[in-house]
Amino acid sequence: MGYSESFVEKMNEIVTDIRDGEKDFDIRVVAGFDEACSACPHKGETLCSGNVKSNDKVMGLDRRTIDHLGLKAGGVYKKSYLVALTAEKVEPDDLDQICAGCSWLEYGVCKEGIASLREG
Incomplete structure (x- = not known):
């Protein structure tokens, strides 16, 4: 479900590190370009360039996540x-609001991941 092979590899690396219970590390919370964006073929110089509304969509996802988590x-x-x-x-149902507009939301994998995380 990625944008390119390099993006899928980067996301897999990030997810693997996050799921590794033996690893703990600092994460800087950003509203904008992050580690996953580094491998995205739509990364422009200063804005997401997927389409005219891409940057606003990404910033909205980031802001809603940051706000929801406080x-x-x-x-x-x-x-x-x-x-x-x-x-x-x-x-899981919070993602309908937090992730509104994300093309991955319809696949349900993120809701499954949140449900699994909550179950321990």
Whole structure:
């Protein structure tokens, strides 16, 4: 479900690190280009260039996620804290609002992931 082979590889790397219970590391919360964007073929110089509305969509997803979790953009948090906070504060159906407009939402894998995270 990725945009390119390099994007899929980068997302797999990120997801693997997040799911690894032995690893804990700092994560800087950003509203804008992040680690996943580094491999996206739609990454422009300063804005997402997928289409005219892409950058607004990405920024909206970021802002809604940050707001829902009560985080600060630019803040640095331990991965373990963010995973626990997500399990505590995000219900699968919350993604309908948080992730509105995301093309991956319809596949249900993110809702399944949140449900699994909440189950422990």
